[in-house]
Amino acid sequence: KTALEHFVMMTEGSVEWDTITFSAAISAFGGCEEWERALGLFSLMAPSAVEPNTLTSNAAISACEKASEWDKALQLVDAMARGRAGADVITFSAAISACESGGKWRRALQLISDAVR
Numbered sequence: 001k002t003a004l005e006h007f008v009m010m011t012e013g014s015v016e017w018d019t020i021t022f023s024a025a026i027s028a029f030g031g032c033e034e035w036e037r038a039l040g041l042f043s044l045m046a047p048s049a050v051e052p053n054t055l056t057s058n059a060a061i062s063a064c065e066k067a068s069e070w071d072k073a074l075q076l077v078d079a080m081a082r083g084r085a086g087a088d089v090i091t092f093s094a095a096i097s098a099c100e101s102g103g104k105w106r107r108a109l110q111l112i113s114d115a116v117r
Contacts, residue, residue: 019050027059027063030064030066033066035072038060054088073095074098077091
């Protein structure tokens with residue numbers, strides 16, 4: 001089944017949405033190169049009273065990376081810096097790769113600098 005089919009099954013069922021289910025669904029959409037759906041789902045976390053953590057944020061950043069949506073990936077990294085979810089090596093790796101695919105090498109170098117701090 002596709003990620004979308006699984007997502008529909010989850011929303012129609014009695015699945016309790018938490019960081020794990022959000023992370024799994026966001027990752028599934030990202031893996032199917034449906035980054036817009038991944039980010040849409042990520043944006044539903046706050047209204048669902050589920051706070052994004054490092055895992056869910058990384059899943060959304062990775063979805064952006066796979067789609068070469070470097071600007072969206074950087075927005076998520078910035079949001080992590082302002083929020084409670086701490087960035088880790090996966091965060092920076094995905095964001096740097098997104099910048100690389102977008103030809104934003106200066107921004108990628110800045111992220112490397114930020115990562116070693």
